Amino acid sequence: MQLSRRSFLTYTAGGALALVLVDPVTGARTVMADGLAGPTLPGSGIPKFVTPLLVPPTMPRTRRSGPGGPVDHYDISVRQFVQQVLPAELPATTVWGYGPAAGGVGRALHHAPSMTIEAEHGVPVRIRWINGLVDADGRYLPHLLPVDPTLHWANPEQRPGPDGVPRTDIRPDLTGLTYVPHDQFTDPQTQYTTYRGPVPVVIHLHGAMGMGDESDGYPEAWYLPDAVDLPAGHAPYGAWYAFFRGKSEDLHWVDWGPGEQVAHYPNANRDSTLWFHDHALGITRLNVYAGPAGFYLLRGGEHGEQNVLDARTGRPAVLPANAPAASRGRGRVPTYEIPLAIQDRSFNADGSLFYPDTRAFFDGYEGPFVGEGESPIAPVWNPEFFGDAIIVNGRTWPSVELEQRRYRLRFLNGCGSRFLILDLDGVAGARAHQIGNDGGFLPAPHDLADDGMQLLLGPAERADVILDLTDVEEGSYEIRNLGPDEPYGGGVVGVDFDPADAESTGLVLGLTVVPARGRDRTTPAEHLVLPAPPAPPTEVRVRRLALLEHMHDIHDHEVEEGEAPAAALLGVLHGDPTVRAEAQPLTWADPVSENPAVGDTEVWEFYNLTADAHPVHVHETPFEVLDRRAISVEEAEYVVGVGDPLGPVPAGDRGLKDTVISYPETVTRVRMTFTNSGQFVWHCHVLEHEDNEMMRPYRVGPVQEGQPADGPHHH
Structure with a gap:
């Protein structure tokens, strides 16, 4: 079998896995024989648009007075729990997620994605991030997914490097050892397998600016849970953790306890959509795939939404926001501003997450691997992974009831490898304007009709969009995805690459449009005057x-x-x-x-x-x-x-x-x-x-x- 950069596994219409070879010049696709183990619940078999969209509520905070003014405090843990990600008739899924640490094990306050943090420009936020990946008895929980120990990663078990010295944060020396799956591991003198010890985490607030490095979630500042049974020889934290802990104590007068970090965010950003996720060295893909992520909405400041103007009057504009409490009917979305975290996952028939446990899943390569001769190929790591199910705010293919009015949708591409091209063209009569991106408001609203009602988002990118349903007839519609089920290289859909599967990953969110409840007093997007960002000075x-x-x-x-x-x-x-x-x-x-x-x-x-x-x-x-x-x-x-x-x-x-x-x-x-x-x-x-x-x-x-x-x- 000829291997190339453009060899990858994809799903056939029946849900089976097939190896696809793509000619790098012509783009021609050749489907090879299948037979590799994939998810046992194909995405094509999961019912679509039968589950209500969940809009994450606001994370509870404690505001305290500090020497420089008020500070918002949070104690947030990451925990393992069971969540109904799939439709109700299918099994629940064990995931990880963030939530208030005071909730107790088993409480329903943890979710993937988590409750949303609402922050104010210039009002610092201090978060005690706790690694709570332990069971009810305080014993550590192993990873839900296969951890490849051959990468340059956290290495908490301190396998030695080439110099024979045990330490963290290296690529271990496995020379002379043969990789075997965990269920075949019998002899540590001749074999190695996936890591099954306590899980390192460190949390990064993506998009935060103006903060100290001790709060950034540096990949080597990870830490294990404060478990009662940490294995002998395991380091409780990474190479940079102690340095940042001391720095944080000096700067912010705060102690870091075992199994936690304390981050101080000054909220110097422009009004923008941020998000938080794990960032531990060499294991980020797995930790994020397991579920922990959340929105962090920063409002106010010189470039805040209060300084968005209505071009017709010169007065402050009105953006879609929270609905009045009295109008929040049972089963309705309680807000006209909706953050949407879009991710791809795969599932097994028992509801568990599927993630590849072998390199062969990606391109059929079956060895030799690291440790065997001169091979640099990791046995478990896949160069990319594309799940065959789309989840939005923690549920597969949900549906939401929206009124004939304007909404503010904050899109996040939370996928690991997948580029999204969101297609709003199927919502006949809708108008859509992008008003913001990662760093806050755009210089001017952008009419997505100029792009065929399509919105490209690479992994981690965000887009702030006003969706106007005023002239949309009552009925059911879909937001779709035209991005490919393979590595993205740019170009035109249908010409340079095939769109996502129309019956699974090409679907994102179901919309049911109903009459407006009351008058829409928001400003049409085309009349918004957005606060322009300052241009950086000339480079040196x-x-x-x-x-x-x-x-x-x-x-x-x-x-x-x-x-x-x-x-x-x-x-x-x-x-x-x-x-x-x-x-x-x-x-x-x-x-x-x-x-x-x-x-x-x-x-x-x-x-x-x-x-x-x-x-x-x-x-x-x-x-x-x-x-x-x-x-x-x-x-x-x-x-x-x-x-x-x-x-x-x-x-x-x-x-x-x-x-x-x-x-x-x-x-x-x-x-x-x-x-x-x-x-x-x-x-x-x-x-x-x-x-x-x-x-x-x-x-x-x-x-x-x-x-x-x-x-x-x-x-």
Whole structure:
């Protein structure tokens, strides 16, 4: 069997798995033989639009007075529980989720996604994030999903590296050992298997700016639960945890107890849609897939919604918001502002989550793996994963009753690998305007009719949309997805790639439109005057950065020669890309290569030398998208030409962003100002890529006294 970058598993109409080979030039698809174990509950067999949409309620908070003014306090834990994700006639699903820590084990206050945190610009939020992945007796719970121990990951069991020293946050040395599935593991002297110990977590508030690095959720600042049975030899926390704990105590006068972190968010952002999720090293894809995520809606400030004007009057505009309490009828959506977390998952017939437990699921590759000879191929990690079921706010294909009026929908692509192209064209008579993105309001409302009523969202991107149903006839409609069931590379749906399966992943949300209950006093989106974001100052430096892949040449008598993806990488570009520049791949362990000074404005150029689009996320600072330009690539490691800008920046990318799509054989240029010193990260937000080297540390300002050194760490 010929392996290539474009080999991947997909589902046939009957729900079976088949290996699909895609010609990288023509795009022709060849379906190979199936037979690999996949989910036992195909998405095509799950009833659609029979479950009401759940709108997450507001997380309860405690507001206290501090030296500098009020501070909102939360104690939030991540726990394991059972949730009815599938329709009621099907089994419930064991998931993880966030909720108030005071709820007690088994209380219904934890949910995936969690209740929404409502925050105010300039009013700090302090959250005690607790790893509550223990059972009722305080014993640790193993992961719900298969943990690959061969990646550069948290490594809490402290398997030694090549130097023989036991430590965390490395890629363990497994030379001479053979991988076997967990149920076949018998001899640790000759075998290794998936990790089944206590789970490391660390929480990141995605899109937060102006905070200290001790609150950012640095991947090596993870921590295990404070379980009664932590195995001997396991480190209770990662390499950066103790440093950040001490820093937090000094800055914020707060103690971190065992199994927790305390984050302080100053809420310096513009009015925007943020979200929080796990960020532990090398295991983020699994922790997020298990369920924990939530919205964080930041309101107010100079660029807040109170400064949105009505162009007709010059007075403050009225945006769709919470309905009056008296009008909240039984079974109705209680708000005209609805956050929508869209994710993909797969399920087994018993209701459990399905996630691949073998590399063969992705491309049929069955070894050799890490530890066997010189193979760099991880035995469990998949380069991408596409679930065959869509969930919205924690339920598969829900339905919602909406009135003939305007709604504010805050969309989040919470998928691990899947790019969404939301299609609103099927809602006949609807009008839709995007008014915001990751970083807050756009410079002006964008009429989605100009894009065929389609909205592209890469993983982690958000869009703030006014959906106007005033002229929509009563009846049932669907929001659909045209994004592919495979890695996305840009282009036109139906020409450059096939859309998602029309009977499963091509469906998102059912709408039932009913008459308006009362007068709609909100301002039509086309009349909104949005508070324009300030443009970053002129840059003092340009950095040329590379998006790369590590392809492993296969030479084995049992497998036809070919290439298999072993890792996704970031790096730097040396030389003049208009003539010839060489990409230098870097791993997570390599020293920091991006070190702006506090107050510096820089342009970062992301040169994508791979076959896929990558959503690039920079922690701590928002950026302005300047342009995209085609590049000429040789041998997947040289840039030998740069073209002119590929037209104006798309409307949805204007203003400020924290995540941007970097297209294949394209350079994407962004400009940002670094205001806070400390250690942060930038990475691809395809979580399977992020977990296997497509993430790099960067530092603003000088090395901090007492911080861990770059590279492998000792406690």
